[in-house]
Amino acid sequence: MWHLVLKNKEMSGCGLAGIIHTKGELLPGELIIKSICLQEERGNGLGAGFAAYGIYPEYKDFYAFHIMAESKEALERVEDFLSHRTFLGYQEPIPTRKVKTIKNPPLFKRYFVKPKFEGELAEACEDFEDDYIVNLVMEINEKIEGAYVVSSGKNMGAFKGVGYPDEIAEFFRIDEYKAYIWTAHNRFPTNTPGWWGGAHPFTILDWSIVHNGEISSYGTNRRYLELFGYKCTLLTDTEVVAYILDLLIRKHGLPIQVACKVMAPPFWMEIDEAPPEEKELLTALRMVYGGAMLNGPFAILFAYNGGLVGLNDRVKLRPLYAARKGDVYYMASEEAAIRVVCPDPEEVWAPKAGEPVIVEMKPGSIPNQKSYLKPRPREVEEHELGIRCKHPAL
Amino acid sequence: MATPQFAKFYPDFYIERDLDKCIKCKKCIRECTYGAHIWDEKKKILKEDHSKCVGCHRCEATCPTGAIIIKKHPSAFREHANWTPWFIKNIYKQADQGGVLLTATGCAQPFKNYFDHLVLDACQVTNPPIDPLREPMELRTFIGPKPSLVEVEEGENGKFRLKKPLPRNIQLEVPIMFAAMSFGALSLHVHHGLARAAKELGTLYNTGEGGLHASLYEYGSNTIVQCASGRFGLHVDYLNAGVAIEIKIGQGAKPGIGGHLPGEKVTEEISKTRMIPVGSDAISPAPHHDIYSIEDLRGLIYALKEATEYKKLVFVKIAAVHNVAAIASGIARAGADAIVIDGLKGGTGAAPTMFRDYIGIPIELAISAVDKRLREEGIRHRVSIIASGGIRCSADVVKAIALGADAVYIGTAALIACGCTMCQKCYTGKCPWGIATNNPELIKRLPPEVAFEKIYNLVRAWAHEIKEMLGAMGLNSIESLKGNRDKLRAVGLTKEEMEILEVKHAGE
Ligand code: SF4
Ligand code: SF4
Numbered sequence: 001m002w003h004l005v006l007k008n009k010e011m012s013g014c015g016l017a018g019i020i021h022t023k024g025e026l027l028p029g030e031l032i033i034k035s036i037c038l039q040e041e042r043g044n045g046l047g048a049g050f051a052a053y054g055i056y057p058e059y060k061d062f063y064a065f066h067i068m069a070e071s072k073e074a075l076e077r078v079e080d081f082l083s084h085r086t087f088l089g090y091q092e093p094i095p096t097r098k099v100k101t102i103k104n105p106p107l108f109k110r111y112f113v114k115p116k117f118e119g120e121l122a123e124a125c126e127d128f129e130d131d132y133i134v135n136l137v138m139e140i141n142e143k144i145e146g147a148y149v150v151s152s153g154k155n156m157g158a159f160k161g162v163g164y165p166d167e168i169a170e171f172f173r174i175d176e177y178k179a180y181i182w183t184a185h186n187r188f189p190t191n192t193p194g195w196w197g198g199a200h201p202f203t204i205l206d207w208s209i210v211h212n213g214e215i216s217s218y219g220t221n222r223r224y225l226e227l228f229g230y231k232c233t234l235l236t237d238t239e240v241v242a243y244i245l246d247l248l249i250r251k252h253g254l255p256i257q258v259a260c261k262v263m264a265p266p267f268w269m270e271i272d273e274a275p276p277e278e279k280e281l282l283t284a285l286r287m288v289y290g291g292a293m294l295n296g297p298f299a300i301l302f303a304y305n306g307g308l309v310g311l312n313d314r315v316k317l318r319p320l321y322a323a324r325k326g327d328v329y330y331m332a333s334e335e336a337a338i339r340v341v342c343p344d345p346e347e348v349w350a351p352k353a354g355e356p357v358i359v360e361m362k363p364g365s366i367p368n369q370k371s372y373l374k375p376r377p378r379e380v381e382e383h384e385l386g387i388r389c390k391h392p393a394l
Numbered sequence: 395m396a397t398p399q400f401a402k403f404y405p406d407f408y409i410e411r412d413l414d415k416c417i418k419c420k421k422c423i424r425e426c427t428y429g430a431h432i433w434d435e436k437k438k439i440l441k442e443d444h445s446k447c448v449g450c451h452r453c454e455a456t457c458p459t460g461a462i463i464i465k466k467h468p469s470a471f472r473e474h475a476n477w478t479p480w481f482i483k484n485i486y487k488q489a490d491q492g493g494v495l496l497t498a499t500g501c502a503q504p505f506k507n508y509f510d511h512l513v514l515d516a517c518q519v520t521n522p523p524i525d526p527l528r529e530p531m532e533l534r535t536f537i538g539p540k541p542s543l544v545e546v547e548e549g550e551n552g553k554f555r556l557k558k559p560l561p562r563n564i565q566l567e568v569p570i571m572f573a574a575m576s577f578g579a580l581s582l583h584v585h586h587g588l589a590r591a592a593k594e595l596g597t598l599y600n601t602g603e604g605g606l607h608a609s610l611y612e613y614g615s616n617t618i619v620q621c622a623s624g625r626f627g628l629h630v631d632y633l634n635a636g637v638a639i640e641i642k643i644g645q646g647a648k649p650g651i652g653g654h655l656p657g658e659k660v661t662e663e664i665s666k667t668r669m670i671p672v673g674s675d676a677i678s679p680a681p682h683h684d685i686y687s688i689e690d691l692r693g694l695i696y697a698l699k700e701a702t703e704y705k706k707l708v709f710v711k712i713a714a715v716h717n718v719a720a721i722a723s724g725i726a727r728a729g730a731d732a733i734v735i736d737g738l739k740g741g742t743g744a745a746p747t748m749f750r751d752y753i754g755i756p757i758e759l760a761i762s763a764v765d766k767r768l769r770e771e772g773i774r775h776r777v778s779i780i781a782s783g784g785i786r787c788s789a790d791v792v793k794a795i796a797l798g799a800d801a802v803y804i805g806t807a808a809l810i811a812c813g814c815t816m817c818q819k820c821y822t823g824k825c826p827w828g829i830a831t832n833n834p835e836l837i838k839r840l841p842p843e844v845a846f847e848k849i850y851n852l853v854r855a856w857a858h859e860i861k862e863m864l865g866a867m868g869l870n871s872i873e874s875l876k877g878n879r880d881k882l883r884a885v886g887l888t889k890e891e892m893e894i895l896e897v898k899h900a901g902e
Pocket of ligand 2: 450498499809814815816817818819820821825828829830
């Protein structure tokens, strides 16, 4: 059985890579493999993974569940659960190759589903669908022993496991996919749970996150998220980042730029000097979202159907580089990891502490495209924000 | 034959005078407010009455030749684990006088001090500690209600701005405030010192229940005015004088009873400030006579808000008692902007010994329980929690915040900074250090500038230590410490205790 609730919080150092085509053209897996494999020294063979967007055009309106299971029985339980709670469009094993160094890998299967609402709920809107899926994911992870949802977004998927990036790429046949956004991770955990689910990317819906760092404010962040019903069971920093993004951007309707100012806020001495309106906003963000501030060294890349964002902590204690050539943007922990796939970028820069690099695709580039550059109406009424708010679906 | 006074036979302290060093200047006689030093005119020597000594060390500290040492009285009773001298002497006192045992400061019983069973974390290798000398380190804290989310909109210039302003909050530059200690209990000089220190440090001091002396109105933006059951000195200008009003329901040193300022302490100035006749006892009743339920509290909170046109925050201070979590939840729902929880170890200028020592629960457990309850109910953001009672050092502050407090109050620590030696006799009005007295001669011993400097130095030093500890934990802002139990580990606590504190044991 897998113990999803780890006893101690994991700590790790890591390498990151991300690529996005702003017009939604597909980029071969080759690129991301090269970029992350160049950063081999940043991992220790205990975890690597990839996220790819645009890989399931034929099922673009279905939520793609990548399920990892330790046994056939666990997989059957997931199937049983999904058949009750969703409409199943299509399912298949995730194609893998035999890799000498990877012994006894778990089973991987993908399911393309749509929420199945009963009764009145049938008329629910799309945002409600997202909540429904989030709850499904939480339920599978929590209740079905030996099964774990690796990813659950539309037209995207995550592939991750225990091994070096080249081994994981080989295993999941990453070279056979084409995507308009790629992210990748090479992991150096300081403890060795040796569990495939512990690798990055971490995902929820179409959010995927790869992360290098240790979040010293983890305890505060976790308690803060609990207020809104998020259960942090994996004890990884990355999980916390994923939920904070989901809360701030999807639920509270904050634009990405503002959400980044919550996670990596400017110092008071900068805020005090800012023009009045900006000062008022930044002060309010720090007062209200103190519990969502990520304190400690980190560099993260997060992606969604429509964009890729890189962000550093407020004093830049972990490396992050960005580059552009034409319509393609690159981000990575090392400049070399960019140059290996793009030797002559038009621009290369090291983003400043707390200054996000936000790259969104041109409008209308891809199906179900999302944009989070503008404030959106919040999705919930204030009184519903308490933790006692449970969705009728549960 | 006169009835023997047993308590007098067994003094607590022993005044040791080195006659070789004594130059008979009689300074000790002038310094001791209890008359323990006596000049023997016949023999032309100094003598002492040990039974009068309260152990304040004033004579020892001021003797120009260092001829005096105050010791614990060496006379001993036969060992008995149960009947210690403390209990024996207390019984003598009560048998002699037939009264309630009186004392001051906070709980003196050796209950488990949870702060002393919690250790802090620091970074090693996997994340770097931050050096506060080189990097900014932020302690700014906001007291008051916050919404659960921020709504933004796009302005004309395409920049984002706040859609509606946040409710009023008080900004503190350091999460340490000065607890309620009244003018009357303390000298006006100490109040001036506290007020000025609060101003320079960017924090707040609290008037206590004794009203606000006219000379202190200028410190309004750093003042919390208190509204206690006696309503002394309470009028609309007073309520409007500060930035917050604190309704005092109870106090950690004496939960369930009111206050008593003896008539001897009610001088001209105090009479004016408190609006009571000179020389009359100022007795605040145990309950507020208009608060017999939580609805009544709500009534008073809103009466005060109305009276001040919603410009002031209203704090409610309670003693940490068994049901503190449920009570705090009620207070939050009644509309308070901050809840002050004063624990078992909270100090006082005068309390019955039984109350000081045995009523209430430790602040560490109370903060954790209250924070947890408010979170469970989804209302934690609506109030701030201020922890008070028994905060002795900056590590205690850090631990209190990691347990869920937004800020702390210090009282005793600020007085010790002014020279208090914890003689625990504040209620006599004879404080030889010029702190807990209003005797015009005695208060000269502590000028306001000295009080200010000492209190300011103390908090500045603590703030610096807090920054160092935050940096070591890899944090550069205090909000990342709030409720962060990961930074705490227990040493030598039981499972239940750790569950209540929500901490793991060291090594886990
Ligand atoms: S009461 Fe204070 S001043 Fe008086 S003898 Fe004792 S220590 Fe000295
Ligand atoms: S304030 Fe004065 S009377 Fe009170 S304990 Fe301190 S030294 Fe003694």
